[in-house]
Amino acid sequence: MADIPDITIEVSNLVKTYGSLTAVNHLSFTVKRGEIVGLLGPNGAGKSTTMRILTGFLPATSGSVRICGLPVASHPEATKRHVGYMPENNPLPDDMRVSEYLWFRGRLKEMPRAKLRSRIDEVLELCDLKRNRHRILGRLSKGNKQRVGIAEAILAEPAVIIMDEPTIGLDPHQIIIVRNLIASLRGRMSVIISSHILPEIEETCDRVLIINGGRIVAQGSPADLRQEIFGHTTYRIELAGDTSGLGADLTAIDPTLRVSNLAEPGPDGFIAATLMTEATSDLGEKLLHGLPARGYRLRSLGHIQPSLEDVFLAATRRSWDARLPDKKPVVQGDSRAPLPKV
């Protein structure tokens, strides 16, 4: 891996038009060596088009893509060697056996025979396919077929793996297996996956790019995105005691804490309260110590995070709002979508 640069994917001002439709609209981003990046977007956002340009299967209208420092447009063959690609609904030849297919694909990738034999054993092990190695592809379950697709993508140990909807149509058990498999590539290969299954992106990816209308509308780690889109964290607590000074007590615990909702006391005297903070650090421990120290009885404390789904919906809605022609120009810092209830 010594010859693999720190930045494995560089996308700069990428544009792809189909006739009058702009599917990818001045997209720019980079991916680091060993990083797992999720591409999220509604249907037609431009995810598959972007992935196909990255893999050299589709020419860009303008802009550039570099894979391991090489421009894809002028070095299509050399860059393909650095990329393992699993397209959406990965088509496999129904009449081949698993190991036969991997052998065939490895030879197409010009892997030396001696190395290929042991590498096939390795990827079969990694993808939990050993007991299926002699089975006919057409008779495999959907989950096993997806794993064969991943095995093929990682076979030649490329620096970059691109997977379009790798868990589409899988049952929850198979999703966990494929998710773990992708996570096992962290640090070794740069991985871009597109998915509609948001919890999966959240669990697997270091960073998320949210795409809408061919543009990036938000990016960052799931935690950064929550902060950027919602700008606050919410805690729900149940406490008993005199709450007339709760606001001041919370400020003493952390100046960013405030009460956003206080319910009526229940028959047992406990009150449910919702607290908000703009702090980026977790204040759970401060609350657990600080409230009893100020005379409150604390029965429960929960940390309510907006899900990545909330972030995704808010980010795409924000971009749609910003593009509406009858809207006032969007001022920086004023572009947030109405906050979903969290």
Ligand SMILES: Nc1ncnc2c1ncn2[C@@H]1O[C@H](COP(=O)(O)OP(=O)(O)OP(=O)(O)O)[C@@H](O)[C@H]1O
């Ligand atoms: N070959 C093509 N010719 C014309 N238009 C196309 C072509 N391929 C894609 N498009 C259009 O480009 C836009 C982006 O499509 P793309 O498949 O990249 O989106 P996507 O984000 O992958 O969507 P999905 O999640 O539904 O697969 C869509 O409006 C689509 O209809």
